[in-house]
Amino acid sequence: MADSLNAGTSKAGSTQERHALVLIAEDEPEIADILAAYLTRGGLHTVLATDGRRALEMHLSLKPDLVLLDVQMPRVDGWQVLSEIRHRGDTPVIMLTALDQDIDKLMGLRIGADDYVVKPFNPAEVVARVQAVLRRTSSQQPNSSNRVMRIDIFEIDLDHHEITVQIGRRAQLLSLTLTEFKLLAHLARSPRQVFSRLELLTNCLPEGDTLERTVDSHISKLRKKLEDLGVKGVPASVRGVGYKFGSTS
Structure with missing residues (x-):
């Protein structure tokens, strides 16, 4: 499944959400497969990166609408990936981590994460959070003609x-x-x-x-x-x- 696009067929969600591309940056295949399946069922497209460096490359080339980002990634960790994404722009990022500590949540919000999900999680809840962040961020985009x-x-x-x-x-x-x-x-x-x-x-x-x-x-x-x-x-x-x-x- 690595680095493959999955077209969603569900009619759930708004037109914006149905056409959104979600980059899943997760090195555990089982978790990545589950997230991709639920997101696809929710009408979203997905692409997978199995390490932090590949996630940054795919973010630059594919320009996803949202990134689901695991903290403990090989090669480049999630905090570094998030920092670089924020340096590039405002792509929404939801952090995925097994670390349930206030300092980790604070660091994520400090660097610029839009949301924070602690493992183990309910994948249906992750989809709902993704859709909520997409709705919120799409409504905050400046109008291209009059900004x-x-x-x-x-x-x-x-x-x-x-x-x-x-x-x-x-x-x-x-x-x-x-x-x-x-x-x-x-x-x-x-x-x-x-x-x-x-x-x-x-x-x-x-x-x-x-x-x-x-x-x-x-x-x-x-x-x-x-x-x-x-x-x-x-x-x-x-x-x-x-x-x-x-x-x-």
Whole structure:
């Protein structure tokens, strides 16, 4: 089954999900076969990589819609694979691991995993999680013509540097500084990823700002503006790590 495509025939799920390609990066053949069978039954296409290096090669060449990634992979481990995938872009990644420790889950979320499944798992639940992540990430993709991201109650216009919040039936345009806009937009691109202060400093703040605690100040002001509108939990703090987009629900 290694490195083979399996076309799904099930009509379950949305059109987006039925056409999605899932890269299974798993070196245990029995687990890989079970996952491929359930995903195919769920209307998804699958391709298999049996080591981390091959997973990276296939991710680059096939551009899958989602990666199911085992942590303990030969040649290149799952953490390194995840880090490289995140360096390349925002392909959704669900980690598969026998490690049920908070530090491992925190590391996965810190690097940018979209979800985390501990072995042994129910394969039907894995399929449901894959479909949920695909639905969520497809709804967050910027429109190619006007580059607008829609996530939760936020509409983020990347070209015009405007963010609108839907408060009940009323759309409220946020009055943000350029730095505040960049911070919120950066977090929104990967809402489950936890970004360190250094990452946010490098990507969102002016070149003259060199102190990580400056990020805290900008985040605090951004959060206050949202709280004044009744929006709580955005951005969310992750103690000892940094910030992520958060959720209003």
